[in-house]
Amino acid sequence: MIKNITGTRNYVTSSTRTILRLGAVRFAQQAWTQLSEKHNIEILETEATSRDEFIKEVKEGKYNNVECITRTFESVKQTGLFDNELIELLKKHTKVKLISHNGAGYDQINVIKCGELDIKVSNVPKLVDDATADTAIYLLLGSLRNFQMSSENLKKGLWPKFKCANTPIGNDPNGKNVGILGMGGIGRDIRDRLKPFKFANIYYYNRKRLSEELEEGAIYMESIKKLFGKCDIICISIPLNKNTKHLINDETINMMKDGVILINTARGGVIDEKALKKALQNGKIKGFGSDVFDNEPNVDMELINMPQVTSLPHMGTHSFETMKAMEEFVVENVDQYLINGEVIAIVPELA
Numbered sequence: 001m002i003k004n005i006t007g008t009r010n011y012v013t014s015s016t017r018t019i020l021r022l023g024a025v026r027f028a029q030q031a032w033t034q035l036s037e038k039h040n041i042e043i044l045e046t047e048a049t050s051r052d053e054f055i056k057e058v059k060e061g062k063y064n065n066v067e068c069i070t071r072t073f074e075s076v077k078q079t080g081l082f083d084n085e086l087i088e089l090l091k092k093h094t095k096v097k098l099i100s101h102n103g104a105g106y107d108q109i110n111v112i113k114c115g116e117l118d119i120k121v122s123n124v125p126k127l128v129d130d131a132t133a134d135t136a137i138y139l140l141l142g143s144l145r146n147f148q149m150s151s152e153n154l155k156k157g158l159w160p161k162f163k164c165a166n167t168p169i170g171n172d173p174n175g176k177n178v179g180i181l182g183m184g185g186i187g188r189d190i191r192d193r194l195k196p197f198k199f200a201n202i203y204y205y206n207r208k209r210l211s212e213e214l215e216e217g218a219i220y221m222e223s224i225k226k227l228f229g230k231c232d233i234i235c236i237s238i239p240l241n242k243n244t245k246h247l248i249n250d251e252t253i254n255m256m257k258d259g260v261i262l263i264n265t266a267r268g269g270v271i272d273e274k275a276l277k278k279a280l281q282n283g284k285i286k287g288f289g290s291d292v293f294d295n296e297p298n299v300d301m302e303l304i305n306m307p308q309v310t311s312l313p314h315m316g317t318h319s320f321e322t323m324k325a326m327e328e329f330v331v332e333n334v335d336q337y338l339i340n341g342e343v344i345a346i347v348p349e350l351a
């Protein structure tokens with residue numbers, strides 16, 4: 001008899017299903033316990049603190065019986081990316097059939113390779129939308145009004161000597177055009193939150209135009225160029241993949257209006273940060289509000305320290321309710337897989 005990590009006692013028999021759980025469980029202990037009570041499972045965790053150590057464990061056969069892997073965004077520190085090398089190794093040294101990722105964005109996983117090797121990948125759509133859209137609104141208002149800068153100036157003691165602690169005068173949303181690049185669940189939730197702010201128009205670009213019902217008054221632009229040419233503020237909410245890597249670069253920044261404000265709650269890799277810094281320096285981009293950065297958590301401090309930048313350390317879904325729901329959804333995907341080999345949310349590339 002083994003004592004499962006969840007505390008339930010299961011016998012490991014030939015029918016025991018093995019799960020490798022990567023990354024901390026903060027709020028879904030009960031869901032994991034219920035899973036252990038429902039199925040005859042064994043849950044393993046890694047002791048690796050680096051990719052090299054993890055690969056060693058895999059090669060030594062520690063995970064030979066693993067059928068499902070659950071992972072978090074942060075567990076990349078222990079395993080590195082789920083790239084070709086790691087996926088091939090896992091295929092060779094385990095029985096992996098499912099990777100259940102805790103997050104909407106799954107750019108850390110080469111899902112195409114997984115598909116080729118008959119490994120399903122599930123993610124967490126929808127549940128992240130509200131918290132991420134809230135974050136976009138915070139960044140948008142903060143960028144328009146220079147709130148982060150004012151707070152830093154306040155801490156530096158620039159008040160009362162200077163009015164508003166010497167913060168430059170900001171702008172209202174009223175009458176401006178706002179654009180949303182990527183009109184999936186998060187983009188649509190951003191649109192809904194933007195409505196009360198009296199923008200002149202809410203434009204969007206998406207690979208496919210939405211039905212009128214789903215558009216809910218947002219105006220479709222047929223190209224990124226048209227969207228960028230119209231908007232005073234642009235919110236980015238597209239996934240990172242090989243087509244969107246550095247989509248915001250010198251050329252596309254040139255398509256934008258002078259003095260545009262850019263908001264990113266998607267992934268840092270969508271923006272070429274060299275081009276971004278240049279555009280912030282020469283004023284083409286007036287403000288940048290972002291929750292995500294290239295090479296995070298080792299971010300470019302020169303960019304972070306620019307006064308026009310409103311920044312957060314990737315905390316779009318960092319709220320109790322959302323994190324709990326996301327963790328529980330990962331368990332639901334595993335449950336479904338254990339029942340019939342399917343998952344609730346397969347990533348679109350493998351659907």
Ligand SMILES: O=CC(=O)O
Nearest residue numbers: 103104105128317
């Ligand atoms: O970044 C957060 C997510 O992908 O869910």
